[in-house]
Amino acid sequence: MFKKVLIANRGEIALRIIRACKELSIRTVAIHSEADSTARYVKKADEGYLVGPGPVGGYLNIYGIVDLAKQVGADAIHPGYGFLAENADFAKACADAGITFIGPSPRAMKEMGLKIEARNKMKEIGVPVIPGSEAIMDLKQALKAAKEIGYPVMMKASAGGGGRGLRICRSDAEIRRQMPIAQSEALKAFGNDSVFIEKYIEEPHHIEFQIVADKFGTIVHLGERDCSIQRRHQKLIEIAPSLILDDALRQMMGEAAVKAARSVDYDSIGTVEFLVDKERNFYFLEMNTRIQVEHTITEEITGIDLVQTMIRSAAGEKLSFTQEEVSLTGYAIQCRINAEDPLNDFMPDTGTVTSYYSPGGFGVRIDGHVYRGYTVPPYYDSMLLKQIVWGRTWEEAVNRMRRCLGEYVIRGIKTTIPFYIRVMEDRVFRSGQFTTGYVQERLPLLLYLQDRDPMDMVVSIAAAIVAHSKL
Secondary structure (H helix, E strand, O other): OOOEEEEOOOHHHHHHHHHHHHHOOOEEEEEEOOOOOOOHHHHHOOEEEEOOOOOOHHHHOHHHHHHHHHHHOOOEEEOOOOOOOOOHHHHHHHHHOOOEEOOOOHHHHHHHHOHHHHHHHHHHHOOOEOOEOOOEOOHHHHHHHHHHHOOOEEEEEOOOOOOOOOEEEOOHHHHHHHHHHHHHHHHHHHOOOOEEEEEOOOOOEEEEEEEEEOOOOOEEEEEEEEEEEEEOOEEEEEEEOOOOOOHHHHHHHHHHHHHHHHOOOOOOEEEEEEEEOOOOOEEEEEEEOOOOOOHHHHHHHHOOOHHHHHHHHHOOOOOOOOHHHOOOOOEEEEEEEEOEEHHHOOEEOOEEOOEEEOOOOOOEEEEEOOOOOOEEOOOOOOEEEEEEEEEOOHHHHHHHHHHHHHHOEEEOOOOOHHHHHHHHHOHHHHHOOOOOOHHHHHHHHHOOOOOOOHHHHHHHHHHHHHHHHOO
């Protein structure tokens, strides 16, 4: 087992990895920008070091991070998610320095990271894929591909996922308008402005399967998560298991996910994502070669610690369970609590958390890094924490999440909590009949009146008294 792990990330995922390492008696090294110097994960790590340049550049500084790991005697690096987590050059730089990269091989990462190549590989091994084009660099190619495939289509970044560079187009005019925007986003996010065209599946479910593999050829899946509750192709609420899969479809999709992973000799934690249409046909979407934000709900229904399993696999240990030993118990829901204002088109909000109280009780878990006095910086993803609940039944899980959301007190910034409360109360959500269009379709019914924080009144009165006393 590793003696010291450097965590090449920040925020709640860095804290999650630190906790897993502590349970494995592994020392931890945190890296941070100046903006993150007082963050919880830095305080919880055994060591912490400033990296640069700037608030973001340090987390993307491949050779700076690898050099630091060598200097402090770390024998492994965990990339978390985002930043360099799916960067094959980073994995290779670790290997070249004699440091274990806690993740898949550079080859597997590269083959699955290039979306067109991954699609072609899936075709070869018989995993269903959505009709689509090869890489496209100019408008003429895009218009031709869209005509051949048939509208509506999706324009997607070739070099990465997560909703970056993704645009739905229903006409030639939209192709002309959206292509420069999609290419610009792709270049900024992945350093590659190549895009491709894919048939747009109307009202699908976004279903992903959790893959776990070791270095001895054992690959199993841990069931699925439904990630259909999205806003601008960014996931908001995830549930496990899916309410639309029966045992037969789950087995078919699970076997397809394992086959996809085996095609690149996968040997770590990963996620194979699918779209499921109205006729319950499923199509390969992409593979994420890292730990997912929503890994928590799979842990809740399987009882398997995915972060520890990922570390153990990287250290050369065999999986401690077989496919037959994996069982799914109950239902789990995760809400991403973001510093955003749902009443202002979900615009990110910054500021200092002046008051913080979180829920608890049976079946309740919180993965986060926020606390009273924490200042939300403008440089990073707006997620503050992840509220997770487990229940024996779907109804119990939904009711538990509704109760937890109602117990939160977070003042000083706006959050998505009031919006999620409305979702938990919504009959369509509670019925399980939601697709990726849920938020857009139901948004007018999910908005709420802005409650006035009593503390705002106290502060206003105090300010008025001070001002009056100076007259």
